Amino acid sequence: xxxxxxxxxxxxxxxxxxxxxxxxxxxxxxxxxxxxxxxxxxxxxxxxxxxxxxxxxxxxxxxxxxxxxxxxxxxxxxxxxxxxxxxxxxxxxxxxxxxxxxxxxxxxxxxxxxxxxxxxxxxxxxxxxxxxxxxxxxxxxxxxxxxxxxxxxxxxxxxxxxxxxxxxxxxxxxxxxxxxxxxxxxxxxxxxxxxxxxxxxxxxxxxxxxxxxxxxxxxxxxxxxxxxxxxxxxxxxxxxxxxxxxxxxxxxxxxxxxxxxxxxxxxxxxxxxxxxxxxxxxxxxxxxxxxxxxxxxxxxxxxxx
Amino acid sequence: xxxxxxxxxxxxxxxxxxxxxxxxxxxxxxxxxxxxxxxxxxxxxxxxxxxxxxxxxxxxxxxxxxxxxxxxxxxxxxxxxxxxxxxxxxxxxxxxxxxxxxxxxxxxxxxxxxxxxxxxxxxxxxxxxxxxxxxxxxxxxxxxxxxxxxxxxxxxxxxxxxxxxxxxxxxxxxxxxxxxxxxxxxxxxxxxxxxxxxxxxxxxxxxxxxxxxxxxxxxxxxxxxxxxxxxxxxxxxxxxxxxxxxxxxxxxxxxxxxxxxxxxxxxxxxxxxxxxxxxxxxxxxxxxxxxxxxxxxxxxxxxxx
Numbered sequence: 290x291x292x293x294x295x296x297x298x299x300x301x302x303x304x305x306x307x308x309x310x311x312x313x314x315x316x317x318x319x320x321x322x323x324x325x326x327x328x329x330x331x332x333x334x335x336x337x338x339x340x341x342x343x344x345x346x347x348x349x350x351x352x353x354x355x356x357x358x359x360x361x362x363x364x365x366x367x368x369x370x371x372x373x374x375x376x377x378x379x380x381x382x383x384x385x386x387x388x389x390x391x392x393x394x395x396x397x398x399x400x401x402x403x404x405x406x407x408x409x410x411x412x413x414x415x416x417x418x419x420x421x422x423x424x425x426x427x428x429x430x431x432x433x434x435x436x437x438x439x440x441x442x443x444x445x446x447x448x449x450x451x452x453x454x455x456x457x458x459x460x461x462x463x464x465x466x467x468x469x470x471x472x473x474x475x476x477x478x479x480x481x482x483x484x485x486x487x488x489x490x491x492x493x494x495x496x497x498x499x500x501x502x503x504x505x506x507x508x509x510x511x512x513x514x515x516x517x518x519x520x521x522x523x524x525x526x527x528x529x530x531x532x533x534x535x536x537x538x539x540x541x542x543x544x545x546x547x548x549x550x551x552x553x554x555x556x557x558x559x560x561x562x563x564x565x566x567x568x569x570x571x572x573x574x575x576x577x578x579x580x581x582x583x584x585x586x587x588x589x590x591x592x593x594x
Numbered sequence: 595x596x597x598x599x600x601x602x603x604x605x606x607x608x609x610x611x612x613x614x615x616x617x618x619x620x621x622x623x624x625x626x627x628x629x630x631x632x633x634x635x636x637x638x639x640x641x642x643x644x645x646x647x648x649x650x651x652x653x654x655x656x657x658x659x660x661x662x663x664x665x666x667x668x669x670x671x672x673x674x675x676x677x678x679x680x681x682x683x684x685x686x687x688x689x690x691x692x693x694x695x696x697x698x699x700x701x702x703x704x705x706x707x708x709x710x711x712x713x714x715x716x717x718x719x720x721x722x723x724x725x726x727x728x729x730x731x732x733x734x735x736x737x738x739x740x741x742x743x744x745x746x747x748x749x750x751x752x753x754x755x756x757x758x759x760x761x762x763x764x765x766x767x768x769x770x771x772x773x774x775x776x777x778x779x780x781x782x783x784x785x786x787x788x789x790x791x792x793x794x795x796x797x798x799x800x801x802x803x804x805x806x807x808x809x810x811x812x813x814x815x816x817x818x819x820x821x822x823x824x825x826x827x828x829x830x831x832x833x834x835x836x837x838x839x840x841x842x843x844x845x846x847x848x849x850x851x852x853x854x855x856x857x858x859x860x861x862x863x864x865x866x867x868x869x870x871x872x873x874x875x876x877x878x879x880x881x882x883x884x885x886x887x888x889x890x891x892x893x894x895x896x897x898x899x
Contacts, residue, residue: 470680471798471819473798473818493777504816505895506892544896547895550895585895588810588811590849591853593886
């Protein structure tokens, strides 16, 4: 089955302590769509400007990503520039130029509206809701969010939460949205705000998943060298959503979600090995399966006799 | 088999945002010995003052903790007082009075020197080495350490490392001792300093274990409420060491160590549920086994078909 992905499509300029690359493909939808495409066809929704490379459309099509919902608008593509601190754990936004993204009001092609799995990648909650309003009967709706929306459009976000099957957010956002320092209490409190499931991304510490009766904790893949952390969270969401859609399970239960969280983590671990989407562009299914197995080995221990 | 535990024995005064308790049993050896005693007999080495309650000796004996290496010296027992911040994640030392601990120079009873498993709980590395020098042929030597020794007695610590089978330290200490922000690189670098295995404690994020060819990652037990974090790391070390000793395995391999890390985590998760050692005093083996199983359930996911 397919997954519909909506979010930002950007040209990013990223500086790390070691190197800098300008105008490379970025944005939440770009990472999420490619992450998902390893497991299922993707219906992509977004907006780009006149300067956006035609070659990226060709790349999407080569990966079964249907850009039928990507508008090309007059003006320039959304641009973001950021710089990472020496330890790659914190980053500063150097500049943001919304450009064509400023007036983005996604209109879904008719044939996108029956997509069963929906990933509302990180954009304003009002836009996420606007897309969801156009879907007919989605089976599983996932949304990613960020601190900016918690701080500036909290009402929109609160209205969206009860419409979600799964909310994805990171550790500090989980604490911020609940005002609770305990991640365990925070994860459970967010579920009471509406989403059936909540996934908390913890970067180098892995991820947590909260369900109605279950809890899951996994570590991060033990990478020694990270070249560019940009897009890791978006790729996690994409891999997770794509895996669920690709399995086409009649019922999404907690066991499926556990595996989906691992696949999301696997995809994110590849993402950060190179700038932009460069590692994902050449990634193979065999590499993904091998790393999934590594995840299993690194976290297993035996049943007591 | 037995495990020899050496470390500090203190009377702690601990303040959290909610409550304060004075002159309760504390110190690295106290927590570690009780943690270990759920799995194996313990030979305890330490020093207390004339004011130390006789009832604690009775408590130790009731738990198969042999206080044959605990000297009662003229003067007062080591006292420590600390206060936790509102989120319980950071603490400030309010006062330290070394008292009888200042001149502590452990002399092991003859019948302690053949103990096969050794846990050098958190004390100065020179004292840890002094104890190790008195052991005859220990099979497995574990040491815990802290930032203070990395900063003030680095040479002593460096000299100790090659004599260890397992070094236990926390996340920030792993970064400090290596000067590397990546925990994965740090863990591997510490192994190259001498210990065959390295365990990194990450508090609410669980623990990592590094071996010659293997890597293990586990989460923390999802506690909603923590009453007093004091001694969690010492209890982790004690539970881990006690489990290894109690199994009496001919050869300690990575599979044993994985389980030992889980048992250490289980014990630490109980420790923080109450002040001082109060939760551990009434803990049962059945509760430990149930929580071990919870750990397994919360971290398992399936093999790919």
